[in-house]
Amino acid sequence: MWRFGVRLPVTSRLLLPIYSTWTGWTCPACRSPPPPGQGQLWIDALFGLGQSRPLPAPLAALAHEARLAGQCIWAVDVPSGLDDHHGRPLGACFYSQRTFCLGLYKRGLLQSDALAAVGQLERLDFGVPNWVLDMVQQPESLPRGVTTADRTTAPWPEPPSAADKYGRGRLLLLAGSQRYPGAAVLATAGADASGAGAVTLYVGPDVARRVSDGYPHVLNAAAALSPPLESGPLVWRQLPDLTRHDAVLLGPGMDYAPFVAHAWEPLQKFAGLLVLDADGLNRLAATPESEAVAWLQGRCGPTWITPHIREFDRLFPNCCHGDHAERAAAAARAAGITVLLKGPRTAVAAADGRCWQLLEGVPTAARAGLGDVLAGFAAGRGAMAVATGDLDHGQLVRAALDHLHAARQLVEGGWRQPSPPMVAEHLRQQGE
Numbered sequence: 434m435w436r437f438g439v440r441l442p443v444t445s446r447l448l449l450p451i452y453s454t455w456t457g458w459t460c461p462a463c464r465s466p467p468p469p470g471q472g473q474l475w476i477d478a479l480f481g482l483g484q485s486r487p488l489p490a491p492l493a494a495l496a497h498e499a500r501l502a503g504q505c506i507w508a509v510d511v512p513s514g515l516d517d518h519h520g521r522p523l524g525a526c527f528y529s530q531r532t533f534c535l536g537l538y539k540r541g542l543l544q545s546d547a548l549a550a551v552g553q554l555e556r557l558d559f560g561v562p563n564w565v566l567d568m569v570q571q572p573e574s575l576p577r578g579v580t581t582a583d584r585t586t587a588p589w590p591e592p593p594s595a596a597d598k599y600g601r602g603r604l605l606l607l608a609g610s611q612r613y614p615g616a617a618v619l620a621t622a623g624a625d626a627s628g629a630g631a632v633t634l635y636v637g638p639d640v641a642r643r644v645s646d647g648y649p650h651v652l653n654a655a656a657a658l659s660p661p662l663e664s665g666p667l668v669w670r671q672l673p674d675l676t677r678h679d680a681v682l683l684g685p686g687m688d689y690a691p692f693v694a695h696a697w698e699p700l701q702k703f704a705g706l707l708v709l710d711a712d713g714l715n716r717l718a719a720t721p722e723s724e725a726v727a728w729l730q731g732r733c734g735p736t737w738i739t740p741h742i743r744e745f746d747r748l749f750p751n752c753c754h755g756d757h758a759e760r761a762a763a764a765a766r767a768a769g770i771t772v773l774l775k776g777p778r779t780a781v782a783a784a785d786g787r788c789w790q791l792l793e794g795v796p797t798a799a800r801a802g803l804g805d806v807l808a809g810f811a812a813g814r815g816a817m818a819v820a821t822g823d824l825d826h827g828q829l830v831r832a833a834l835d836h837l838h839a840a841r842q843l844v845e846g847g848w849r850q851p852s853p854p855m856v857a858e859h860l861r862q863q864g865e
């Protein structure tokens with residue numbers, strides 16, 4: 434696992450000889466700015482850490498011209514013109530295709546506003562010994578940067594070989610509605626890819642038909658209900674026996690319905706893993722934040738939530754300070770849950786203070802429904818971990834990394850814009 438986020442001091446004297454090129458100082462090798470767009474590669478090593486002022490006018494003009502000309506630029510440590518702390522351009526900025534981060538990742542380079550200027554982020558290890566890094570890092574307050582390479586060391590639930598289907602993770606899916614039947618199909622595809630032993634839906638007949646077309650082995654706990662479940666927003670008069678499941682996923686495509694405290698009570702008492710996504714989060718967010726937090730704190734079992742930023746804002750309007758990882762961490766601490774905050778660089782935070790941030794993303798795979806696949810996959814993994822008795826927050830990180838890895842492999846294999854069902858299918862193959 435990489436470390437990142439530490440702002441190492443850099444002397445400004447290192448920068449002076451380079452900056453002098455355009456300010457009339459002494460560098461004899463280059464007396465005028467290089468013309469952009471001439472096919473050369475530029476190495477931007479002008480300004481690094483701790484930039485807080487806009488570029489001087491001649492450099493700002495050059496950065497602007499370079500951007501217009503599509504100049505190929507690689508940056509050393511931090512692109513010039515970028516605030517590496519908040520991840521915001523300070524004005525004109527040198528937009529790099531690749532940024533070679535020295536020693537440690539800088540948090541600002543992972544923020545959404547910085548991604549276009551940073552391009553592909555790569556870390557150069559220049560030999561700072563681990564004991565020095567340990568001295569400058571405060572592990573409890575900094576997220577750990579993770580890449581798909583960390584999949585090999587991240588935890589993975591392994592049911593014993595003697596376990597039957599019910600010993601390999603039992604997942605109940607509350608998903609889909611007349612308006613969004615596809616979300617139930619996608620969440621089921623993710624859950625199926627996880628390898629969980631028994632996936633059961635609790636849905637109306639219309640949604641059940643859509644799901645069983647592709648997944649005939651998935652059960653429907655609402656099949657025998659009379660009258661059948663409504664086909665509008667999924668509301669439950671009576672939930673099935675939750676003790677017969679290791680995990681419950683609540684939310685993808687359920688459509689909006691108000692939070693009803695007594696209907697949610699069995700979910701609060703459920704001792705297994707509860708995964709809340711999409712409309713599960715939106716329904717809970719219909720109550721004031723303090724009540725939603727109290728409900729989550731009162732949960733008898735572990736809770737994972739998988740919001741995108743708008744769902745997060747609805748549920749935790751007061752956790753509005755800091756970057757993605759800091760906001761996820763604040764919510765996780767407040768509610769005593771594990772938060773996976775999706776985005777271009779997804780963050781995962783646990784209530785015990787541990788926090789991770791993915792250092793990569795696959796933008797062309799980010800299409801409607803990809804989050805439903807992730808929710809189903811993570812919940813399936815969680816169910817397996819509960820069944821084997823070794824649930825850990827790290828499994829949610831691993832699920833996010835596997836999901837990312839599947840999307841990236843598809844892109845590298847020539848599918849420029851893989852669809853969510855393709856990602857689910859690739860996840861399934863990865864697990865075999």
Ligand SMILES: NC(=O)C1=CN([C@@H]2O[C@H](COP(=O)(O)OP(=O)(O)OC[C@H]3O[C@@H](n4cnc5c(N)ncnc54)[C@H](OP(=O)(O)O)[C@@H]3O)[C@@H](O)[C@H]2O)[C@@H](O)CC1
Nearest residue numbers: 613614615616684685686687688711712743744801802805
């Ligand atoms: N296959 C399926 O069945 C799928 C079903 N899905 C299910 O859909 C449900 C809603 O989930 P969601 O994430 O889209 O809703 P939400 O949190 O309100 O964020 C939406 C934000 O985006 C914006 N916005 C919307 N439309 C826009 C537009 N055309 N162009 C631009 N902006 C637009 C919108 O902005 P606003 O309209 O408020 O201005 C809002 O801020 C949920 O049940 C989910 O599971 C999905 O998982 C996908 C696959």
Ligand SMILES: Nc1ncnc2c1ncn2[C@@H]1O[C@H](COP(=O)(O)OP(=O)(O)O)[C@@H](O)[C@H]1O
Nearest residue numbers: 741775776777794795796799801802803804805
């Ligand atoms: N710009 C981006 N680059 C890479 N990944 C992204 C980007 N934007 C979103 N994602 C990823 O795409 C998925 C979208 O999930 P979500 O917003 O829940 O979609 P949906 O509700 O339509 O399924 C998440 O895994 C998220 O991390």
